[in-house]
Amino acid sequence: MRQYWWKILSIVLLIYTFIAGLLIPLPYETAYASSNLYESMRNFFFHVPMWFSQLALITVSLYYSIKYLRNPNPTYDIYATEFARTGTVLGVLGLITGAIWAQYTWGAAWSNDPKQIGAAIALLIYVAYFVLRNSMPDMDKRGRVAAVYNIFAYFIYIPMILILPRLTESLHPGGKGSEGNPGLGGSSLDATMRLVFWPGVLGWILLSTWISTLRLRVRLLEEKKHSA
Amino acid sequence: MKQLIVTLIVLFFHLLANAQDSVNHVDQTRTGLYAGGKIYVVLVVAVTILVGLFLYVIRLDRKITKLEKNG
Numbered sequence: 001m002r003q004y005w006w007k008i009l010s011i012v013l014l015i016y017t018f019i020a021g022l023l024i025p026l027p028y029e030t031a032y033a034s035s036n037l038y039e040s041m042r043n044f045f046f047h048v049p050m051w052f053s054q055l056a057l058i059t060v061s062l063y064y065s066i067k068y069l070r071n072p073n074p075t076y077d078i079y080a081t082e083f084a085r086t087g088t089v090l091g092v093l094g095l096i097t098g099a100i101w102a103q104y105t106w107g108a109a110w111s112n113d114p115k116q117i118g119a120a121i122a123l124l125i126y127v128a129y130f131v132l133r134n135s136m137p138d139m140d141k142r143g144r145v146a147a148v149y150n151i152f153a154y155f156i157y158i159p160m161i162l163i164l165p166r167l168t169e170s171l172h173p174g175g176k177g178s179e180g181n182p183g184l185g186g187s188s189l190d191a192t193m194r195l196v197f198w199p200g201v202l203g204w205i206l207l208s209t210w211i212s213t214l215r216l217r218v219r220l221l222e223e224k225k226h227s228a
Numbered sequence: 229m230k231q232l233i234v235t236l237i238v239l240f241f242h243l244l245a246n247a248q249d250s251v252n253h254v255d256q257t258r259t260g261l262y263a264g265g266k267i268y269v270v271l272v273v274a275v276t277i278l279v280g281l282f283l284y285v286i287r288l289d290r291k292i293t294k295l296e297k298n299g
Contacts, residue, residue: 007289011282014278015278018271018275018278019271019275022267023267210289214285214288214289214292221296
Protein backbone atom coordinates (compact mmCIF):
# COMPACT_ATOMS: atom_id res chain seq x y z
CA MET A 1 0.00 0.00 0.00
CA ARG A 2 1.45 3.31 -1.09
CA GLN A 3 1.60 5.90 1.69
CA TYR A 4 -0.37 9.03 0.90
CA TRP A 5 -0.70 10.95 4.17
CA TRP A 6 2.27 13.16 3.28
CA LYS A 7 0.55 14.24 0.07
CA ILE A 8 -2.45 15.43 2.08
CA LEU A 9 -0.03 17.13 4.48
CA SER A 10 1.60 19.02 1.61
CA ILE A 11 -1.81 20.27 0.40
CA VAL A 12 -2.85 21.37 3.90
CA LEU A 13 0.48 23.11 4.60
CA LEU A 14 0.57 24.97 1.28
CA ILE A 15 -3.01 26.19 1.50
CA TYR A 16 -2.20 27.32 5.02
CA THR A 17 0.92 29.28 3.93
CA PHE A 18 -0.90 30.89 1.03
CA ILE A 19 -3.71 32.10 3.30
CA ALA A 20 -1.60 33.05 6.31
CA GLY A 21 1.21 34.43 4.14
CA LEU A 22 -1.15 36.99 2.61
CA LEU A 23 -2.97 37.87 5.81
CA ILE A 24 -0.62 37.96 8.80
CA PRO A 25 0.59 41.35 10.03
CA LEU A 26 4.18 42.08 9.05
CA PRO A 27 6.78 43.21 11.59
CA TYR A 28 6.48 47.00 11.27
CA GLU A 29 10.16 47.76 11.91
CA THR A 30 11.50 45.47 9.16
CA ALA A 31 8.79 45.94 6.57
CA TYR A 32 8.09 49.67 6.81
CA ALA A 33 10.41 51.61 9.14
CA SER A 34 13.88 50.48 8.08
CA SER A 35 13.42 49.26 4.51
CA ASN A 36 11.45 49.66 1.31
CA LEU A 37 10.07 46.13 1.47
CA TYR A 38 6.55 47.02 2.63
CA GLU A 39 4.01 44.37 1.69
CA SER A 40 6.52 42.72 -0.67
CA MET A 41 8.06 41.21 2.46
CA ARG A 42 5.36 38.56 2.05
CA ASN A 43 7.38 37.25 -0.92
CA PHE A 44 9.57 35.72 1.73
CA PHE A 45 6.91 33.02 2.19
CA PHE A 46 6.91 32.16 -1.52
CA HIS A 47 10.32 32.96 -3.03
CA VAL A 48 12.59 31.52 -0.33
CA PRO A 49 10.88 28.07 -0.04
CA MET A 50 11.71 27.52 -3.74
CA TRP A 51 15.42 27.46 -2.84
CA PHE A 52 14.93 25.43 0.31
CA SER A 53 13.04 22.74 -1.56
CA GLN A 54 15.51 22.80 -4.45
CA LEU A 55 18.28 22.14 -1.94
CA ALA A 56 16.28 19.28 -0.41
CA LEU A 57 15.59 17.68 -3.82
CA ILE A 58 19.15 17.87 -5.12
CA THR A 59 20.31 16.37 -1.83
CA VAL A 60 18.02 13.39 -2.49
CA SER A 61 19.41 13.30 -6.03
CA LEU A 62 22.96 13.24 -4.64
CA TYR A 63 22.01 10.36 -2.33
CA TYR A 64 20.78 8.26 -5.25
CA SER A 65 23.82 9.12 -7.39
CA ILE A 66 26.12 7.83 -4.63
CA LYS A 67 23.91 4.76 -4.28
CA TYR A 68 24.15 4.17 -8.03
CA LEU A 69 27.94 4.30 -7.96
CA ARG A 70 27.99 1.73 -5.17
CA ASN A 71 25.49 -0.53 -6.91
CA PRO A 72 24.70 0.27 -10.58
CA ASN A 73 20.96 -0.38 -10.45
CA PRO A 74 19.24 1.64 -13.25
CA THR A 75 16.38 2.52 -10.85
CA TYR A 76 18.76 4.64 -8.74
CA ASP A 77 19.84 6.49 -11.87
CA ILE A 78 16.21 7.31 -12.69
CA TYR A 79 15.63 8.52 -9.10
CA ALA A 80 18.70 10.77 -9.21
CA THR A 81 17.68 12.28 -12.57
CA GLU A 82 14.05 12.99 -11.73
CA PHE A 83 14.78 14.58 -8.35
CA ALA A 84 17.43 16.79 -9.97
CA ARG A 85 14.94 17.70 -12.72
CA THR A 86 12.22 18.93 -10.34
CA GLY A 87 14.95 20.68 -8.33
CA THR A 88 16.08 22.55 -11.43
CA VAL A 89 12.50 23.62 -12.20
CA LEU A 90 12.23 25.02 -8.65
CA GLY A 91 15.56 26.81 -9.11
CA VAL A 92 14.29 28.49 -12.29
CA LEU A 93 11.13 29.56 -10.46
CA GLY A 94 13.28 30.87 -7.59
CA LEU A 95 15.42 32.90 -9.99
CA ILE A 96 12.38 34.39 -11.78
CA THR A 97 10.50 35.26 -8.57
CA GLY A 98 13.72 36.72 -7.15
CA ALA A 99 14.14 38.94 -10.21
CA ILE A 100 10.54 40.17 -9.95
CA TRP A 101 10.99 40.99 -6.27
CA ALA A 102 14.36 42.67 -6.91
CA GLN A 103 12.86 44.91 -9.60
CA TYR A 104 10.57 46.55 -7.06
CA THR A 105 12.82 46.65 -4.00
CA TRP A 106 16.41 46.86 -5.28
CA GLY A 107 15.49 48.88 -8.37
CA ALA A 108 16.59 46.35 -10.99
CA ALA A 109 15.65 42.78 -11.82
CA TRP A 110 19.31 41.83 -12.08
CA SER A 111 21.92 43.75 -10.13
CA ASN A 112 24.79 41.25 -10.29
CA ASP A 113 24.30 40.43 -6.65
CA PRO A 114 26.68 37.61 -5.62
CA LYS A 115 23.77 35.39 -4.70
CA GLN A 116 22.03 36.01 -8.04
CA ILE A 117 25.21 35.19 -9.95
CA GLY A 118 25.91 32.15 -7.75
CA ALA A 119 22.38 30.83 -8.23
CA ALA A 120 22.57 31.35 -12.00
CA ILE A 121 25.90 29.50 -12.24
CA ALA A 122 24.62 26.67 -10.05
CA LEU A 123 21.53 26.32 -12.25
CA LEU A 124 23.62 26.25 -15.42
CA ILE A 125 25.73 23.47 -13.90
CA TYR A 126 22.56 21.45 -13.34
CA VAL A 127 21.34 22.18 -16.87
CA ALA A 128 24.69 20.82 -18.09
CA TYR A 129 23.96 17.65 -16.11
CA PHE A 130 20.97 16.92 -18.36
CA VAL A 131 22.87 17.85 -21.51
CA LEU A 132 25.67 15.48 -20.46
CA ARG A 133 23.21 12.66 -19.75
CA ASN A 134 21.46 12.97 -23.07
CA SER A 135 24.73 13.03 -24.98
CA MET A 136 25.46 9.39 -24.12
CA PRO A 137 23.41 6.60 -25.70
CA ASP A 138 25.07 3.80 -23.72
CA MET A 139 22.89 3.28 -20.61
CA ASP A 140 25.62 1.96 -18.34
CA LYS A 141 28.18 4.60 -19.21
CA ARG A 142 25.57 7.37 -19.04
CA GLY A 143 24.52 6.32 -15.56
CA ARG A 144 28.04 6.30 -14.19
CA VAL A 145 29.26 9.54 -15.80
CA ALA A 146 26.02 11.32 -14.84
CA ALA A 147 26.29 10.13 -11.24
CA VAL A 148 29.88 11.37 -10.93
CA TYR A 149 28.93 14.70 -12.51
CA ASN A 150 25.90 15.02 -10.23
CA ILE A 151 28.09 14.66 -7.14
CA PHE A 152 30.43 17.32 -8.52
CA ALA A 153 27.48 19.62 -9.30
CA TYR A 154 26.12 19.35 -5.76
CA PHE A 155 29.40 20.35 -4.19
CA ILE A 156 29.72 23.33 -6.53
CA TYR A 157 26.12 24.34 -5.77
CA ILE A 158 26.67 24.57 -2.00
CA PRO A 159 29.50 27.17 -2.07
CA MET A 160 27.80 29.05 -4.94
CA ILE A 161 24.56 29.56 -3.05
CA LEU A 162 25.37 29.22 0.62
CA ILE A 163 28.99 30.21 1.18
CA LEU A 164 30.30 32.70 -1.42
CA PRO A 165 27.40 35.20 -1.04
CA ARG A 166 28.14 35.41 2.67
CA LEU A 167 31.78 36.31 2.11
CA THR A 168 31.19 39.40 -0.01
CA GLU A 169 28.83 42.32 0.15
CA SER A 170 25.40 41.25 -0.96
CA LEU A 171 21.96 42.75 -1.34
CA HIS A 172 20.59 39.50 -0.02
CA PRO A 173 20.35 39.21 3.73
CA GLY A 174 23.37 37.73 5.45
CA GLY A 175 26.08 39.24 3.24
CA LYS A 176 29.10 41.02 4.68
CA GLY A 177 27.98 44.48 5.84
CA SER A 178 24.77 43.96 3.93
CA GLU A 179 23.18 47.13 2.67
CA GLY A 180 19.81 47.52 1.02
CA ASN A 181 17.32 45.35 2.77
CA PRO A 182 18.18 44.33 6.27
CA GLY A 183 18.51 40.66 7.02
CA LEU A 184 15.23 38.78 6.87
CA GLY A 185 16.69 36.07 9.02
CA GLY A 186 17.57 36.38 12.65
CA SER A 187 15.79 38.98 14.72
CA SER A 188 13.80 40.64 11.93
CA LEU A 189 11.88 37.45 11.26
CA ASP A 190 9.31 37.50 14.02
CA ALA A 191 7.64 34.49 15.58
CA THR A 192 4.47 34.83 13.48
CA MET A 193 6.48 34.87 10.24
CA ARG A 194 8.35 31.75 11.31
CA LEU A 195 5.01 30.01 11.90
CA VAL A 196 4.12 30.65 8.27
CA PHE A 197 7.54 30.22 6.70
CA TRP A 198 8.62 26.82 8.01
CA PRO A 199 5.33 25.00 7.30
CA GLY A 200 5.58 26.53 3.81
CA VAL A 201 9.09 25.13 3.31
CA LEU A 202 7.93 21.68 4.39
CA GLY A 203 4.85 21.92 2.16
CA TRP A 204 6.92 22.81 -0.91
CA ILE A 205 9.44 20.05 -0.19
CA LEU A 206 6.61 17.51 0.01
CA LEU A 207 4.85 18.80 -3.12
CA SER A 208 8.05 18.79 -5.18
CA THR A 209 8.88 15.29 -3.92
CA TRP A 210 5.37 14.24 -4.95
CA ILE A 211 5.85 15.64 -8.47
CA SER A 212 9.27 13.96 -8.72
CA THR A 213 7.79 10.60 -7.73
CA LEU A 214 5.10 10.98 -10.42
CA ARG A 215 7.79 11.55 -13.03
CA LEU A 216 9.96 8.68 -11.88
CA ARG A 217 7.00 6.31 -11.75
CA VAL A 218 6.29 7.12 -15.40
CA ARG A 219 9.97 6.53 -16.19
CA LEU A 220 9.94 3.19 -14.39
CA LEU A 221 6.80 2.16 -16.31
CA GLU A 222 8.51 3.06 -19.59
CA GLU A 223 11.56 1.09 -18.54
CA LYS A 224 9.43 -1.95 -17.75
CA LYS A 225 7.68 -1.69 -21.11
CA HIS A 226 11.01 -1.56 -22.96
CA SER A 227 12.43 -4.57 -21.20
CA ALA A 228 9.24 -6.63 -21.59
CA MET B 229 -2.49 13.20 11.56
CA LYS B 230 -5.84 14.25 13.08
CA GLN B 231 -4.12 16.20 15.85
CA LEU B 232 -1.85 17.86 13.34
CA ILE B 233 -4.79 19.06 11.26
CA VAL B 234 -6.58 20.39 14.35
CA THR B 235 -3.42 22.23 15.42
CA LEU B 236 -3.07 23.82 11.99
CA ILE B 237 -6.71 24.91 11.93
CA VAL B 238 -6.41 26.51 15.38
CA LEU B 239 -3.19 28.24 14.32
CA PHE B 240 -4.84 29.54 11.19
CA PHE B 241 -7.72 31.16 13.07
CA HIS B 242 -5.25 32.74 15.47
CA LEU B 243 -3.40 34.35 12.56
CA LEU B 244 -6.64 35.41 10.90
CA ALA B 245 -7.63 37.25 14.07
CA ASN B 246 -4.26 39.01 14.05
CA ALA B 247 -4.71 40.01 10.43
CA GLN B 248 -8.08 41.63 11.17
CA ASP B 249 -6.41 43.57 13.95
CA SER B 250 -3.68 44.95 11.76
CA VAL B 251 -6.11 46.02 9.02
CA ASN B 252 -7.82 48.30 11.54
CA HIS B 253 -4.61 49.72 12.97
CA VAL B 254 -2.21 50.34 10.09
CA ASP B 255 -4.70 50.76 7.28
CA GLN B 256 -3.34 54.17 6.27
CA THR B 257 0.02 52.66 5.32
CA ARG B 258 -1.65 50.27 2.88
CA THR B 259 -2.23 51.28 -0.71
CA GLY B 260 -3.19 49.66 -3.98
CA LEU B 261 -4.69 46.22 -3.64
CA TYR B 262 -4.63 46.46 0.12
CA ALA B 263 -6.82 49.56 0.30
CA GLY B 264 -10.35 48.81 1.34
CA GLY B 265 -9.41 45.33 2.45
CA LYS B 266 -9.45 43.84 -1.07
CA ILE B 267 -6.58 41.57 -0.10
CA TYR B 268 -9.19 38.84 0.19
CA VAL B 269 -9.75 39.01 -3.56
CA VAL B 270 -6.08 38.18 -4.10
CA LEU B 271 -6.30 35.48 -1.51
CA VAL B 272 -9.21 33.78 -3.27
CA VAL B 273 -7.43 33.96 -6.63
CA ALA B 274 -4.17 32.54 -5.24
CA VAL B 275 -5.88 29.71 -3.38
CA THR B 276 -8.01 28.86 -6.43
CA ILE B 277 -4.87 28.46 -8.52
CA LEU B 278 -3.26 26.36 -5.81
CA VAL B 279 -6.29 24.07 -5.46
CA GLY B 280 -6.55 23.71 -9.24
CA LEU B 281 -2.92 22.68 -9.38
CA PHE B 282 -3.44 20.13 -6.61
CA LEU B 283 -6.46 18.60 -8.36
CA TYR B 284 -4.34 18.25 -11.49
CA VAL B 285 -1.50 16.54 -9.61
CA ILE B 286 -3.93 14.21 -7.80
CA ARG B 287 -5.53 13.19 -11.12
CA LEU B 288 -2.10 12.53 -12.57
CA ASP B 289 -1.21 10.43 -9.53
CA ARG B 290 -4.41 8.35 -9.91
CA LYS B 291 -3.77 7.82 -13.62
CA ILE B 292 -0.23 6.60 -13.04
CA THR B 293 -1.40 4.31 -10.23
CA LYS B 294 -3.96 2.81 -12.62
CA LEU B 295 -1.27 2.26 -15.27
CA GLU B 296 0.98 0.59 -12.70
CA LYS B 297 -1.80 -1.79 -11.69
CA ASN B 298 -2.65 -2.75 -15.26
CA GLY B 299 0.97 -3.18 -16.30
